[in-house]
Amino acid sequence: MPPICLAPDVMLRFFGLGPSASSTSQRCFRSALPPPSSSSSAYLRSSGARATMAPMSTVDTNKEAAHVREQSHKSSPPQPQVAKRLEKFKTTIFTQMSNLAIKHGAINLGQGFPNFDGPDFVKEEAIQAIIAGKNQYARGFGVPALNSAIADRFKKDTGLEVDPEREVTVTSGCTEAIAATILGLINPGDEVILFAPFYDSYEATLSMAGAKIKSITLHPPDFSIPLDELNAAVTTETRAIFINTPQNPTGKMFTKEELEFIANLCVKHDVLAFSDEVYDKLAFEAEHISLASIPGMWERTVTMNSLGKTFSLTGWKIGWAVAPAHLTWGLRQAHSFLTFATSTPMQWAAAAALRAPESYYEGLRRDYKAKKTILVDGLKDAGFIVYPSSGTYFVMVDHTPFGFPDDISFCEYLIKEVGVVAIPPSVFYLNPDEGKNLVRFTFCKDEGTLRAAVERMKQKLKRNWRRGARQQKQLSGLRGMAWRLSLAMVVVLAFTIWLFSTRNSLVVQDIDVSKLWGTAPSTGWRPSAAPRSFWASPPSNSNGFLRVRCNGGLNQQRSAINPPRDAPLSWYTTFALDKIKKHGAIYLTPFSHRLAEEINVPELQRLRCRVNYHALRFKPHIMKLSHDIVNTLRSQGHFISVHLRFEMDMLAFAGCLDIFTSKEKELLMKYRKENFAPKHLVYKERRLMGKCPLTPEEVGLILRAMGFDNTTRIYLAAGEIFGGERFMKPFRSLFPNLENHNTVMGAEKLEDNARGLVGAAVDYMVCLLSDIFMPTYDGPSNxxxxxxxxxxxxxxxxxxTPNRRALAPIFVDREAGRAADFEERVRGVMFAGSFGGPRERVHPESFYTNSWPECFCQVSAKRKEDRCPPDNILQVLENRLRNEVKTDGNATKTFLLD
Ligand SMILES: Cc1ncc(COP(=O)(O)O)c(C=O)c1O
Known part of the structure; x- marks a missing residue:
């Protein structure tokens, strides 16, 4: 392949001087769908529940029936509709519980809202605000008085001083703070870690954002974090960890050690943290600690809260998010288009509420503690296993002493037979089975209600539980049969899927390849090759300037300028610059690969990035042609570019001869003899070592095994394919939509081709801009x-990037007829690698294929060396250099920016 053509400004840049480049209640009323039937199967999250959701009519008389039939002839009733991303949230478990509660006159200890009113002084403020005419749209991110009150309370609670104007955003309840945070800061495909059981809106909103959810399950009795599991869950794909402390529904409060563990992970992997702290003032057994207050966390944490729980005003929906300005930016963008602003008079009242003296919160906690005691003691007396709850107004219990198979059947029984409503928590898990032994009760009810509920449970539940168990036993015979039938069906289903997957090469279980069309998550990193310090003093054995070693390797490029070894700066600024001016560009062969060898100094690495990536420009007509090709291809959708290095020079160099005819072999050997040093090469060995370029067919097989179907469009960056159509045919049969620069633009457009270089330069640009790029030989390929x-x-x-060494035995087996699990094995290799996100360079990986982390920086970084330099960095450095020269005349010292 040709060397890279550098435009005049490259030289300046090269020297580092150029431009651098529910509550349960919400769940209940959220669904606009008609309620499902009361059979417990309607509670299921699965599509099975959907059938029960269709509107039903109950018709008693023939006349009415005839009328209904007549009507339905005229127009069939509209079917409930919901977008795919929310389909699985169609469950109306809370509505069901409420409906049952009303029907059976049950006491509601399910829904998390108080059955008593908020304080008069707050309500009075709202009334006054309305009378005073504070009734028009509020400022988008909050009325100033409320922003200040939130900032003051945050400081009091966490010790952190925040800017009310830039770091506090008022939202419509914490629910909107959650939505704005997720929609404003999470990209489709980003991984977010949740701790199950989790508040229901997290999963739904993350689904709306297209995020990938990873859930770590907290287990009773103490619901502590499995630290190893969490550690393993955080990867380079992780964008955020979402916590809720004190936690709904468990009442768990994250300990300082757990918060510090999370903080360490967030800092280490540059992960954001979202912390829902709506129950912060309902901390009974421990002191509430805000995640943002843990060292290193403020700059990466969004803390969410609301007025509802603390002031018993859940219907006001006043919430807020506190976050550093750079994160507030994203969440405010979402907030602007979600609700824009929140109720004005209620905000004024909320400002007054948050100025409440400490004694208000003490009184609140005292009252709730008394309520908690009534409930917890009562539940224990009734025979539940009660798990400790440190905060919130929820208590989790284990219902299994009563012999029911799951939380839903137990809750149904509790409503119908005992007259008390509780919440089955399996809906708070990604895997509902994990919550099937648990039930959540709330104590945000007046004491009379709590006592009445407890009495019912103590009497009826105790009296009836044997009956429940007996019913259970009778049922279990039937269930056993049903279970066996279900098992049989599962086996049949699994077999069918297996059959299908073995016959259909496009079924990929491991990775959704459609995600690969997008860019990988940046996790806060962005490219920056700007210098951060002055150059170090030159080593004593150099000629006083940066040593640049350019050793020409491509003997075809005899017209290129070869800088003399250790060329002084003046060589570039005089001789080379003259040539650049004269010709518009010069070839410095091969500049990309050998800027200098083995010098692993971050500043030098950044210089390499400035040269290789930042400054790389082809002549205008090449740039135009490349963009035209990309635009033409993109107008039809995504495309992959493949650098098909199946050319004579490469095959001869690699010594991969056996697949060719004897005539072709002869040609390759001749080329090899003329151009490379003699060496005995055994094809099979070379191939198994991963030294042979992939054949066109192998490329096709890999892409198909990964899950790309035959409609995928592929741009081939290739010279003349050795062996021609004989090798291209199998590839074309797998991927008929193959293009190259000639097929897209027409051959005449590349007529001014200087020794193939225009085509190669165009190919480079198209590959750079394509959605996905696949090299087939990354060995000595610049x-x-x-x-x-x-x-x-x-x-x-x-x-x-195919791992040719790992793939070779799979291809060898296939050629020998052992192809049974070919695609599975290929997928195993392909999906073991990474696809382009920030990833530590691992020796012997080349800096030129992965310049992370030197050539990247973070806007909000914990480590000084990762921090993005200011935009005017060159000016800053130059000023310092001048000052330095003035003071001690030593211009070559190294200064790191602070
Ligand atoms: C953990 C948690 N976060 C957020 C909310 C929603 O708060 P808001 O009513 O302020 O939207 C709730 C309500 O139950 C909750 O339990």
Missing amino acids: FANNLMGHRLYYGFRTTI
């Missing part, structure tokens, strides 16, 4: 290596 690094630098663009 083209592929530079592209891999360039695409990473250019915004973490997906690159599929």
Whole structure:
């Protein structure tokens, strides 16, 4: 492949001087769908529940029936509709519980809202605000008085001083703070870690954002975090960890050690934290600790809260998010389009509420503690296993002493037979089975209500539980049969899926390849190759300037300028610059690969990025042609570019001869003899070592095994394919939509092709801009290596890098007829790698394929060396240099920015 053509400004940049580049109640009323039937199967989250959701009519008389039939002839009733991303949330478990509660006159200890009113002084403020005419749209991010009150309370609670104007956003309840945070800061495909059981809106909102949810399950009795599991769950794909402390529904409060563990992970992996602290003032057994107050966390945490729980005004829906300005930016963007602003008079009243003296919160806690005691003691007396709850107004219990198979059947029984409503918590888990032994009760009810509920449970539940168990026993015979039938069905289903998957090569279980069309999550990193310090003093054995070693490797490029070894700066600023001016560009061969060898100094690495990526410009007509090709291809959708290095020079160099005819072999050997040093190469060994470029067919097989179907469009960056159509045919049969620069633009457009270089330059740009790039030989290929690094630098663009060594035995087996699990094995190799996000460079990986972390920075970084330099960094450095020269005349010292 040709060397890279550098435009005049490259030289300046090269020297580092150029531009641098529910509550349960909400769940109840959230669904607009008609309620499902009361059979317990309607509670299921699965699509099975959907059938029961269709509107039903109960018709008693023939006349009415005839009328209904007549009407339905005219127009069939509209079916409930919901977008796919919310389909699974169609469950109306809370509505069901409420409906049953009303029907059976049950006492409601399910829904998390107080059955008593908020304080008069707050209500009075709201009335006064309305009378005073504070009734028009409020400022989008909150009325100033409320922003200040929130900032003051936050300071009191956490010790952190926040800017009420830039770091506090008032939202419509904490629910909106959650939505704005997620929608404003999470990209589709980002991984977010939740702790199950979790408040229901997290999962639904994350689904709306297209996030990938990873759930860590907290187990009773203490619901502590399985630290190893959490540690393993955080990867480079993780964008945020979402906590809720004190936690609904468990009442767990995250301990300082747990918060510190989370903080360490967040800092280490540059992960954001979202902390829902709506129950912060309902902490009974421990002191509430805000995650943002843990060292290193403020700059990466969004803390969410609301007025509802603390002031018993859940219907007002006043909430807020406190976050550093750079995160507030994203969440405010979402807030602007979700609700824009929140009820004005209620905000004024909320401001007054938050100025309440400490004694208000003490009284609140005292009252709730008394209520908690009534409930907890009563539940224990009634025979439940009660788990400790440190905060919130919820208590989790284990219902299994009563012999019911799951939480839903127990809650149904509790309503119908005992007259008390509780919440089955399986809906708070990604895997509902994990919550099937548990039940959640709330004590945010007046003491009379709590006592009455407890009495019912103590009397009826105790009296009836044997009956419940007996019923259970009778049922279990039937259930056993049903269970066996279900098992049989599962086996049949699994077999069918297996059959289907073995016959259909496009079923990929491991990774959703459609996600690969997008760029990888940046997790806060962005490219920046700007210098951060002055150059270090030159080593004593150099000529006083940066040593640049350019050793030409591509003997075809005889017209290129070869800088003399250790060329002084003046060589570039005089001789080379003259040539650049004269010709518009010069070739410095091969500049990309050997800027200098083995010098692993971050400042020098950044210089390499400035040269290789930042400054890389082709002549205007090449840039135009490339963009035209990309635009034409993109107008039809996504496309993959494949650097198909199946060319004579490469095959001869690699010594991969056996697949060719004897005539072709002869040609390759001749080329090898003329151009490379003699070496005895055994094809099979070379292949198993991963030294052979992939054949076109192998490329096709890999992409198909990964899940790309035959409609996928592929742009081939390739010279002349050795062996021609004989090798291309199998590839084309797998992927008929193959393009190259000639097929897209027409051959005449590339007529001014200077020794193939225009085509190669155009190919480089198209590969750079394509949605997915796949090299087939990254060995000594500057083209592929530079592209891999360039695409990473250019915004973490997906690159599929086949591990040829790991794939070789799979291909060998296939050729020998052992192809049974071919695709599975290929997927195993392909999905074990990464596709382009920030990832530590691992020796012997080349800096040119992965310049992370040197050439990247973080806007909000904990470590000084990761922090993005200011935009005017060059000016800053120059000023310092001048001052330094003035004071001690030593211009070559190294100064790190602070
Ligand atoms: C953990 C948690 N977060 C958020 C909310 C919603 O708060 P708001 O009513 O302020 O929207 C609730 C309500 O139950 C909750 O339990």
